[in-house]
Amino acid sequence: MALQEKLEKFKKQQESCQSILTSIAASNKARPTQKVTPAMPPAISKPPPPAVKFSTDTERLQHINSIRKSPAGAQIKRVIDLLLETRQALTPEQINEACYVDTNANKTVFDSLRKNPKVNYDGKRFSYKSKHDLKDxxxxxxxxxxxxxxxxxxxxxxxxxxxxxxxxxxxxxxxxxxxxxxxxxxxxxxxNDPRVPIKVDDDLKQLFRGIELPRDMLDIEKDLQKNGMKPATNTAQRRAMAQVQGISSKPKTKKKKHEISKRTKLTNAHLPELFQNLNK
Structure with missing residues:
Protein backbone atom coordinates (compact mmCIF):
# COMPACT_ATOMS: atom_id res chain seq x y z
CA MET A 1 0.00 0.00 0.00
CA ALA A 2 2.85 2.41 0.67
CA LEU A 3 4.32 1.87 -2.78
CA GLN A 4 0.98 2.50 -4.46
CA GLU A 5 0.57 5.79 -2.62
CA LYS A 6 4.03 6.94 -3.70
CA LEU A 7 3.25 6.20 -7.35
CA GLU A 8 0.04 8.19 -7.20
CA LYS A 9 1.86 11.11 -5.64
CA PHE A 10 4.56 11.03 -8.35
CA LYS A 11 1.93 11.07 -11.13
CA LYS A 12 0.30 14.13 -9.60
CA GLN A 13 3.67 15.92 -9.51
CA GLN A 14 4.26 15.02 -13.18
CA GLU A 15 0.87 16.41 -14.18
CA SER A 16 1.52 19.59 -12.24
CA CYS A 17 4.89 20.13 -13.91
CA GLN A 18 3.38 19.48 -17.34
CA SER A 19 0.65 22.05 -16.79
CA ILE A 20 3.23 24.65 -15.71
CA LEU A 21 5.32 24.07 -18.85
CA THR A 22 2.21 24.35 -21.04
CA SER A 23 1.23 27.67 -19.49
CA ILE A 24 4.76 29.06 -19.96
CA ALA A 25 4.81 28.08 -23.63
CA ALA A 26 1.42 29.72 -24.20
CA SER A 27 2.53 32.97 -22.61
CA ASN A 28 5.69 33.10 -24.85
CA LYS A 29 3.59 32.74 -28.01
CA ALA A 30 1.38 35.59 -26.95
CA ARG A 31 4.34 38.05 -26.66
CA PRO A 32 5.54 39.89 -29.88
CA THR A 33 8.93 38.64 -30.95
CA GLN A 34 11.80 41.20 -31.00
CA LYS A 35 14.59 40.70 -33.47
CA VAL A 36 17.94 41.27 -31.95
CA THR A 37 20.26 42.87 -34.52
CA PRO A 38 23.99 42.43 -34.01
CA ALA A 39 25.85 45.57 -33.17
CA MET A 40 27.51 47.04 -36.26
CA PRO A 41 31.08 48.26 -35.95
CA PRO A 42 31.44 52.01 -36.20
CA ALA A 43 32.08 53.20 -39.77
CA ILE A 44 35.66 54.21 -40.51
CA SER A 45 35.69 57.90 -41.29
CA LYS A 46 37.76 58.79 -44.39
CA PRO A 47 39.90 61.89 -44.24
CA PRO A 48 38.49 64.73 -46.28
CA PRO A 49 40.20 65.35 -49.64
CA PRO A 50 42.87 68.05 -49.57
CA ALA A 51 41.60 71.46 -50.34
CA VAL A 52 42.60 72.85 -53.72
CA LYS A 53 45.20 75.53 -53.33
CA PHE A 54 44.12 78.12 -55.79
CA SER A 55 47.23 80.18 -55.05
CA THR A 56 49.54 77.50 -56.52
CA ASP A 57 47.44 77.09 -59.65
CA THR A 58 47.22 80.84 -60.06
CA GLU A 59 50.99 81.13 -59.83
CA ARG A 60 51.44 78.46 -62.54
CA LEU A 61 48.95 80.16 -64.85
CA GLN A 62 50.68 83.49 -64.33
CA HIS A 63 54.01 81.85 -65.22
CA ILE A 64 52.55 80.39 -68.44
CA ASN A 65 50.97 83.71 -69.32
CA SER A 66 54.27 85.58 -68.79
CA ILE A 67 56.07 83.13 -71.12
CA ARG A 68 53.51 83.47 -73.90
CA LYS A 69 53.54 87.26 -73.62
CA SER A 70 57.35 87.44 -73.68
CA PRO A 71 59.17 88.56 -76.87
CA ALA A 72 59.36 86.07 -79.72
CA GLY A 73 63.14 85.84 -79.37
CA ALA A 74 62.86 84.71 -75.74
CA GLN A 75 60.31 82.04 -76.67
CA ILE A 76 62.47 80.80 -79.56
CA LYS A 77 65.49 80.50 -77.27
CA ARG A 78 63.37 78.58 -74.77
CA VAL A 79 62.38 76.05 -77.42
CA ILE A 80 65.93 75.69 -78.80
CA ASP A 81 67.28 75.08 -75.28
CA LEU A 82 64.65 72.37 -74.82
CA LEU A 83 65.57 70.69 -78.12
CA LEU A 84 69.29 70.88 -77.27
CA GLU A 85 68.76 69.35 -73.82
CA THR A 86 66.44 66.53 -74.88
CA ARG A 87 67.96 65.78 -78.33
CA GLN A 88 64.51 64.53 -79.37
CA ALA A 89 62.12 65.39 -82.18
CA LEU A 90 59.08 67.06 -80.56
CA THR A 91 55.69 68.08 -81.92
CA PRO A 92 54.29 71.56 -81.20
CA GLU A 93 51.97 70.00 -78.61
CA GLN A 94 54.89 68.32 -76.81
CA ILE A 95 56.84 71.60 -76.86
CA ASN A 96 53.86 73.44 -75.39
CA GLU A 97 53.53 70.85 -72.62
CA ALA A 98 57.26 70.91 -71.80
CA CYS A 99 58.08 74.64 -71.88
CA TYR A 100 54.68 76.39 -72.32
CA VAL A 101 55.54 77.90 -75.71
CA ASP A 102 52.49 77.53 -77.97
CA THR A 103 54.00 77.50 -81.45
CA ASN A 104 50.64 76.74 -83.06
CA ALA A 105 49.13 79.94 -81.66
CA ASN A 106 52.17 82.14 -82.39
CA LYS A 107 52.92 82.24 -86.12
CA THR A 108 56.01 84.42 -85.64
CA VAL A 109 57.63 81.89 -83.30
CA PHE A 110 56.62 78.97 -85.52
CA ASP A 111 58.05 80.50 -88.72
CA SER A 112 61.24 81.61 -86.97
CA LEU A 113 61.86 78.13 -85.59
CA ARG A 114 61.20 76.55 -88.97
CA LYS A 115 63.86 78.79 -90.58
CA ASN A 116 66.37 78.75 -87.72
CA PRO A 117 69.74 77.18 -88.66
CA LYS A 118 69.86 75.44 -85.26
CA VAL A 119 66.47 73.75 -85.77
CA ASN A 120 65.35 71.01 -88.14
CA TYR A 121 61.63 70.76 -89.04
CA ASP A 122 60.35 67.72 -90.93
CA GLY A 123 56.80 68.98 -91.33
CA LYS A 124 55.56 67.53 -88.02
CA ARG A 125 58.35 67.71 -85.45
CA PHE A 126 61.11 70.07 -84.43
CA SER A 127 64.59 68.81 -83.50
CA TYR A 128 68.01 70.33 -82.77
CA LYS A 129 70.49 70.65 -85.63
CA SER A 130 74.19 71.06 -84.76
CA LYS A 131 76.73 72.64 -87.11
CA HIS A 132 78.59 69.33 -87.50
CA ASP A 133 76.62 66.10 -87.56
CA LEU A 134 78.75 63.91 -85.29
CA LYS A 135 77.81 60.91 -83.21
CA ASP A 136 80.95 59.66 -81.43
CA ASN A 192 98.32 65.92 -83.97
CA ASP A 193 99.12 63.79 -87.01
CA PRO A 194 102.57 63.85 -88.69
CA ARG A 195 100.90 62.90 -91.96
CA VAL A 196 98.96 66.17 -92.01
CA PRO A 197 101.02 68.95 -93.61
CA ILE A 198 101.23 72.14 -91.56
CA LYS A 199 101.85 75.39 -93.41
CA VAL A 200 103.56 78.23 -91.58
CA ASP A 201 103.85 81.71 -93.11
CA ASP A 202 107.35 83.01 -93.76
CA ASP A 203 106.57 86.16 -91.79
CA LEU A 204 105.70 84.04 -88.75
CA LYS A 205 108.91 82.03 -89.14
CA GLN A 206 111.01 85.20 -89.34
CA LEU A 207 109.22 86.67 -86.32
CA PHE A 208 109.83 83.50 -84.31
CA ARG A 209 113.51 83.32 -85.23
CA GLY A 210 114.00 87.01 -84.52
CA ILE A 211 112.93 86.72 -80.87
CA GLU A 212 115.96 86.82 -78.60
CA LEU A 213 115.44 84.79 -75.44
CA PRO A 214 117.04 85.77 -72.12
CA ARG A 215 120.17 83.81 -71.29
CA ASP A 216 119.27 83.32 -67.63
CA MET A 217 116.48 80.86 -66.79
CA LEU A 218 115.22 83.19 -64.07
CA ASP A 219 114.44 85.84 -66.68
CA ILE A 220 112.76 83.25 -68.92
CA GLU A 221 110.52 82.11 -66.07
CA LYS A 222 109.60 85.71 -65.22
CA ASP A 223 108.61 86.38 -68.84
CA LEU A 224 106.46 83.25 -68.89
CA GLN A 225 104.66 84.28 -65.70
CA LYS A 226 104.19 87.79 -67.07
CA ASN A 227 102.35 86.32 -70.07
CA GLY A 228 100.09 84.18 -67.92
CA MET A 229 101.97 80.89 -68.35
CA LYS A 230 103.29 78.60 -65.63
CA PRO A 231 106.97 77.64 -66.00
CA ALA A 232 107.81 73.96 -65.87
CA THR A 233 110.92 74.72 -63.79
CA ASN A 234 111.70 76.69 -60.65
CA THR A 235 115.27 77.89 -61.06
CA ALA A 236 115.29 80.05 -57.93
CA GLN A 237 114.29 77.12 -55.72
CA ARG A 238 116.73 74.77 -57.44
CA ARG A 239 119.63 77.19 -56.95
CA ALA A 240 118.73 77.77 -53.29
CA MET A 241 118.74 74.03 -52.63
CA ALA A 242 122.06 73.71 -54.42
CA GLN A 243 123.62 76.38 -52.20
CA VAL A 244 122.34 74.66 -49.06
CA GLN A 245 123.90 71.40 -50.16
CA GLY A 246 127.14 73.13 -51.11
CA ILE A 247 126.82 72.50 -54.82
CA SER A 248 128.09 75.24 -57.07
CA SER A 249 125.50 76.63 -59.46
CA LYS A 250 128.15 77.84 -61.91
CA PRO A 251 128.22 75.99 -65.19
CA LYS A 252 131.01 73.48 -65.50
CA THR A 253 133.90 74.40 -67.77
CA LYS A 254 134.28 72.14 -70.73
CA LYS A 255 137.36 70.02 -70.80
CA LYS A 256 139.85 70.65 -73.55
CA LYS A 257 139.25 68.28 -76.39
CA HIS A 258 141.97 65.69 -76.64
CA GLU A 259 143.69 65.98 -79.96
CA ILE A 260 145.09 63.05 -81.83
CA SER A 261 148.88 63.01 -82.12
CA LYS A 262 151.44 60.68 -83.65
CA ARG A 263 151.67 58.79 -80.38
CA THR A 264 147.94 58.03 -80.34
CA LYS A 265 147.18 54.44 -81.08
CA LEU A 266 144.95 54.40 -84.13
CA THR A 267 142.22 51.77 -84.03
CA ASN A 268 139.93 53.30 -86.68
CA ALA A 269 142.37 53.64 -89.57
CA HIS A 270 139.58 52.77 -91.98
CA LEU A 271 137.95 56.17 -91.23
CA PRO A 272 140.54 58.67 -92.47
CA GLU A 273 138.22 61.68 -91.98
CA LEU A 274 138.64 61.27 -88.23
CA PHE A 275 142.34 62.02 -88.45
CA GLN A 276 142.39 65.19 -90.55
CA ASN A 277 143.70 67.18 -87.55
CA LEU A 278 146.53 64.79 -86.87
CA ASN A 279 149.60 66.78 -85.86
CA LYS A 280 152.55 66.17 -87.99
Whole structure:
Protein backbone atom coordinates (compact mmCIF):
# COMPACT_ATOMS: atom_id res chain seq x y z
CA MET A 1 0.00 0.00 0.00
CA ALA A 2 2.85 2.41 0.67
CA LEU A 3 4.32 1.87 -2.78
CA GLN A 4 0.98 2.50 -4.46
CA GLU A 5 0.57 5.79 -2.62
CA LYS A 6 4.03 6.94 -3.70
CA LEU A 7 3.25 6.20 -7.35
CA GLU A 8 0.04 8.19 -7.20
CA LYS A 9 1.86 11.11 -5.64
CA PHE A 10 4.56 11.03 -8.35
CA LYS A 11 1.93 11.07 -11.13
CA LYS A 12 0.30 14.13 -9.60
CA GLN A 13 3.67 15.92 -9.51
CA GLN A 14 4.26 15.02 -13.18
CA GLU A 15 0.87 16.41 -14.18
CA SER A 16 1.52 19.59 -12.24
CA CYS A 17 4.89 20.13 -13.91
CA GLN A 18 3.38 19.48 -17.34
CA SER A 19 0.65 22.05 -16.79
CA ILE A 20 3.23 24.65 -15.71
CA LEU A 21 5.32 24.07 -18.85
CA THR A 22 2.21 24.35 -21.04
CA SER A 23 1.23 27.67 -19.49
CA ILE A 24 4.76 29.06 -19.96
CA ALA A 25 4.81 28.08 -23.63
CA ALA A 26 1.42 29.72 -24.20
CA SER A 27 2.53 32.97 -22.61
CA ASN A 28 5.69 33.10 -24.85
CA LYS A 29 3.59 32.74 -28.01
CA ALA A 30 1.38 35.59 -26.95
CA ARG A 31 4.34 38.05 -26.66
CA PRO A 32 5.54 39.89 -29.88
CA THR A 33 8.93 38.64 -30.95
CA GLN A 34 11.80 41.20 -31.00
CA LYS A 35 14.59 40.70 -33.47
CA VAL A 36 17.94 41.27 -31.95
CA THR A 37 20.26 42.87 -34.52
CA PRO A 38 23.99 42.43 -34.01
CA ALA A 39 25.85 45.57 -33.17
CA MET A 40 27.51 47.04 -36.26
CA PRO A 41 31.08 48.26 -35.95
CA PRO A 42 31.44 52.01 -36.20
CA ALA A 43 32.08 53.20 -39.77
CA ILE A 44 35.66 54.21 -40.51
CA SER A 45 35.69 57.90 -41.29
CA LYS A 46 37.76 58.79 -44.39
CA PRO A 47 39.90 61.89 -44.24
CA PRO A 48 38.49 64.73 -46.28
CA PRO A 49 40.20 65.35 -49.64
CA PRO A 50 42.87 68.05 -49.57
CA ALA A 51 41.60 71.46 -50.34
CA VAL A 52 42.60 72.85 -53.72
CA LYS A 53 45.20 75.53 -53.33
CA PHE A 54 44.12 78.12 -55.79
CA SER A 55 47.23 80.18 -55.05
CA THR A 56 49.54 77.50 -56.52
CA ASP A 57 47.44 77.09 -59.65
CA THR A 58 47.22 80.84 -60.06
CA GLU A 59 50.99 81.13 -59.83
CA ARG A 60 51.44 78.46 -62.54
CA LEU A 61 48.95 80.16 -64.85
CA GLN A 62 50.68 83.49 -64.33
CA HIS A 63 54.01 81.85 -65.22
CA ILE A 64 52.55 80.39 -68.44
CA ASN A 65 50.97 83.71 -69.32
CA SER A 66 54.27 85.58 -68.79
CA ILE A 67 56.07 83.13 -71.12
CA ARG A 68 53.51 83.47 -73.90
CA LYS A 69 53.54 87.26 -73.62
CA SER A 70 57.35 87.44 -73.68
CA PRO A 71 59.17 88.56 -76.87
CA ALA A 72 59.36 86.07 -79.72
CA GLY A 73 63.14 85.84 -79.37
CA ALA A 74 62.86 84.71 -75.74
CA GLN A 75 60.31 82.04 -76.67
CA ILE A 76 62.47 80.80 -79.56
CA LYS A 77 65.49 80.50 -77.27
CA ARG A 78 63.37 78.58 -74.77
CA VAL A 79 62.38 76.05 -77.42
CA ILE A 80 65.93 75.69 -78.80
CA ASP A 81 67.28 75.08 -75.28
CA LEU A 82 64.65 72.37 -74.82
CA LEU A 83 65.57 70.69 -78.12
CA LEU A 84 69.29 70.88 -77.27
CA GLU A 85 68.76 69.35 -73.82
CA THR A 86 66.44 66.53 -74.88
CA ARG A 87 67.96 65.78 -78.33
CA GLN A 88 64.51 64.53 -79.37
CA ALA A 89 62.12 65.39 -82.18
CA LEU A 90 59.08 67.06 -80.56
CA THR A 91 55.69 68.08 -81.92
CA PRO A 92 54.29 71.56 -81.20
CA GLU A 93 51.97 70.00 -78.61
CA GLN A 94 54.89 68.32 -76.81
CA ILE A 95 56.84 71.60 -76.86
CA ASN A 96 53.86 73.44 -75.39
CA GLU A 97 53.53 70.85 -72.62
CA ALA A 98 57.26 70.91 -71.80
CA CYS A 99 58.08 74.64 -71.88
CA TYR A 100 54.68 76.39 -72.32
CA VAL A 101 55.54 77.90 -75.71
CA ASP A 102 52.49 77.53 -77.97
CA THR A 103 54.00 77.50 -81.45
CA ASN A 104 50.64 76.74 -83.06
CA ALA A 105 49.13 79.94 -81.66
CA ASN A 106 52.17 82.14 -82.39
CA LYS A 107 52.92 82.24 -86.12
CA THR A 108 56.01 84.42 -85.64
CA VAL A 109 57.63 81.89 -83.30
CA PHE A 110 56.62 78.97 -85.52
CA ASP A 111 58.05 80.50 -88.72
CA SER A 112 61.24 81.61 -86.97
CA LEU A 113 61.86 78.13 -85.59
CA ARG A 114 61.20 76.55 -88.97
CA LYS A 115 63.86 78.79 -90.58
CA ASN A 116 66.37 78.75 -87.72
CA PRO A 117 69.74 77.18 -88.66
CA LYS A 118 69.86 75.44 -85.26
CA VAL A 119 66.47 73.75 -85.77
CA ASN A 120 65.35 71.01 -88.14
CA TYR A 121 61.63 70.76 -89.04
CA ASP A 122 60.35 67.72 -90.93
CA GLY A 123 56.80 68.98 -91.33
CA LYS A 124 55.56 67.53 -88.02
CA ARG A 125 58.35 67.71 -85.45
CA PHE A 126 61.11 70.07 -84.43
CA SER A 127 64.59 68.81 -83.50
CA TYR A 128 68.01 70.33 -82.77
CA LYS A 129 70.49 70.65 -85.63
CA SER A 130 74.19 71.06 -84.76
CA LYS A 131 76.73 72.64 -87.11
CA HIS A 132 78.59 69.33 -87.50
CA ASP A 133 76.62 66.10 -87.56
CA LEU A 134 78.75 63.91 -85.29
CA LYS A 135 77.81 60.91 -83.21
CA ASP A 136 80.95 59.66 -81.43
CA UNK A 137 84.68 60.13 -80.78
CA UNK A 138 85.86 58.50 -84.01
CA UNK A 139 83.78 60.87 -86.14
CA UNK A 140 85.06 63.79 -84.04
CA UNK A 141 88.71 62.83 -84.65
CA UNK A 142 88.04 62.37 -88.37
CA UNK A 143 86.55 65.88 -88.56
CA UNK A 144 89.42 67.55 -86.66
CA UNK A 145 91.94 65.93 -89.00
CA UNK A 146 90.16 67.56 -91.93
CA UNK A 147 91.09 70.99 -90.50
CA UNK A 148 94.91 71.15 -90.29
CA UNK A 149 94.67 74.89 -89.61
CA UNK A 150 92.40 74.27 -86.62
CA UNK A 151 88.69 74.17 -85.89
CA UNK A 152 86.99 76.24 -83.19
CA UNK A 153 85.79 74.23 -80.21
CA UNK A 154 82.68 76.42 -80.01
CA UNK A 155 81.60 74.89 -83.32
CA UNK A 156 81.88 71.39 -81.81
CA UNK A 157 80.27 71.94 -78.39
CA UNK A 158 76.74 71.10 -79.51
CA UNK A 159 77.59 68.13 -81.76
CA UNK A 160 76.48 65.56 -79.16
CA UNK A 161 76.19 65.51 -75.34
CA UNK A 162 79.66 64.06 -74.50
CA UNK A 163 81.69 65.89 -77.15
CA UNK A 164 83.70 67.95 -74.62
CA UNK A 165 84.73 64.83 -72.70
CA UNK A 166 85.81 63.20 -75.97
CA UNK A 167 87.91 66.25 -76.89
CA UNK A 168 89.77 66.01 -73.59
CA UNK A 169 90.21 62.27 -74.10
CA UNK A 170 91.69 62.79 -77.58
CA UNK A 171 94.00 65.45 -76.17
CA UNK A 172 95.17 63.13 -73.37
CA UNK A 173 95.81 60.40 -75.94
CA UNK A 174 98.00 62.79 -77.97
CA UNK A 175 95.77 62.64 -81.03
CA UNK A 176 94.83 66.33 -81.07
CA UNK A 177 96.05 69.64 -79.66
CA UNK A 178 93.81 72.08 -77.81
CA UNK A 179 95.29 75.58 -77.93
CA UNK A 180 93.81 78.92 -76.88
CA UNK A 181 93.42 81.84 -79.24
CA UNK A 182 94.93 84.89 -77.55
CA UNK A 183 92.62 87.27 -79.42
CA UNK A 184 89.26 85.62 -78.77
CA UNK A 185 90.22 83.50 -75.74
CA UNK A 186 88.62 80.49 -77.43
CA UNK A 187 90.06 77.00 -77.75
CA UNK A 188 91.10 75.69 -81.15
CA UNK A 189 91.44 71.98 -81.91
CA UNK A 190 94.36 70.94 -84.13
CA UNK A 191 95.17 67.46 -85.42
CA ASN A 192 98.32 65.92 -83.97
CA ASP A 193 99.12 63.79 -87.01
CA PRO A 194 102.57 63.85 -88.69
CA ARG A 195 100.90 62.90 -91.96
CA VAL A 196 98.96 66.17 -92.01
CA PRO A 197 101.02 68.95 -93.61
CA ILE A 198 101.23 72.14 -91.56
CA LYS A 199 101.85 75.39 -93.41
CA VAL A 200 103.56 78.23 -91.58
CA ASP A 201 103.85 81.71 -93.11
CA ASP A 202 107.35 83.01 -93.76
CA ASP A 203 106.57 86.16 -91.79
CA LEU A 204 105.70 84.04 -88.75
CA LYS A 205 108.91 82.03 -89.14
CA GLN A 206 111.01 85.20 -89.34
CA LEU A 207 109.22 86.67 -86.32
CA PHE A 208 109.83 83.50 -84.31
CA ARG A 209 113.51 83.32 -85.23
CA GLY A 210 114.00 87.01 -84.52
CA ILE A 211 112.93 86.72 -80.87
CA GLU A 212 115.96 86.82 -78.60
CA LEU A 213 115.44 84.79 -75.44
CA PRO A 214 117.04 85.77 -72.12
CA ARG A 215 120.17 83.81 -71.29
CA ASP A 216 119.27 83.32 -67.63
CA MET A 217 116.48 80.86 -66.79
CA LEU A 218 115.22 83.19 -64.07
CA ASP A 219 114.44 85.84 -66.68
CA ILE A 220 112.76 83.25 -68.92
CA GLU A 221 110.52 82.11 -66.07
CA LYS A 222 109.60 85.71 -65.22
CA ASP A 223 108.61 86.38 -68.84
CA LEU A 224 106.46 83.25 -68.89
CA GLN A 225 104.66 84.28 -65.70
CA LYS A 226 104.19 87.79 -67.07
CA ASN A 227 102.35 86.32 -70.07
CA GLY A 228 100.09 84.18 -67.92
CA MET A 229 101.97 80.89 -68.35
CA LYS A 230 103.29 78.60 -65.63
CA PRO A 231 106.97 77.64 -66.00
CA ALA A 232 107.81 73.96 -65.87
CA THR A 233 110.92 74.72 -63.79
CA ASN A 234 111.70 76.69 -60.65
CA THR A 235 115.27 77.89 -61.06
CA ALA A 236 115.29 80.05 -57.93
CA GLN A 237 114.29 77.12 -55.72
CA ARG A 238 116.73 74.77 -57.44
CA ARG A 239 119.63 77.19 -56.95
CA ALA A 240 118.73 77.77 -53.29
CA MET A 241 118.74 74.03 -52.63
CA ALA A 242 122.06 73.71 -54.42
CA GLN A 243 123.62 76.38 -52.20
CA VAL A 244 122.34 74.66 -49.06
CA GLN A 245 123.90 71.40 -50.16
CA GLY A 246 127.14 73.13 -51.11
CA ILE A 247 126.82 72.50 -54.82
CA SER A 248 128.09 75.24 -57.07
CA SER A 249 125.50 76.63 -59.46
CA LYS A 250 128.15 77.84 -61.91
CA PRO A 251 128.22 75.99 -65.19
CA LYS A 252 131.01 73.48 -65.50
CA THR A 253 133.90 74.40 -67.77
CA LYS A 254 134.28 72.14 -70.73
CA LYS A 255 137.36 70.02 -70.80
CA LYS A 256 139.85 70.65 -73.55
CA LYS A 257 139.25 68.28 -76.39
CA HIS A 258 141.97 65.69 -76.64
CA GLU A 259 143.69 65.98 -79.96
CA ILE A 260 145.09 63.05 -81.83
CA SER A 261 148.88 63.01 -82.12
CA LYS A 262 151.44 60.68 -83.65
CA ARG A 263 151.67 58.79 -80.38
CA THR A 264 147.94 58.03 -80.34
CA LYS A 265 147.18 54.44 -81.08
CA LEU A 266 144.95 54.40 -84.13
CA THR A 267 142.22 51.77 -84.03
CA ASN A 268 139.93 53.30 -86.68
CA ALA A 269 142.37 53.64 -89.57
CA HIS A 270 139.58 52.77 -91.98
CA LEU A 271 137.95 56.17 -91.23
CA PRO A 272 140.54 58.67 -92.47
CA GLU A 273 138.22 61.68 -91.98
CA LEU A 274 138.64 61.27 -88.23
CA PHE A 275 142.34 62.02 -88.45
CA GLN A 276 142.39 65.19 -90.55
CA ASN A 277 143.70 67.18 -87.55
CA LEU A 278 146.53 64.79 -86.87
CA ASN A 279 149.60 66.78 -85.86
CA LYS A 280 152.55 66.17 -87.99
Missing amino acids: KSQLLYLVRKFPEGIAVIDLKDAYPTVMEDLQSLKAAGQIWLLSNLDSQEDIAYP
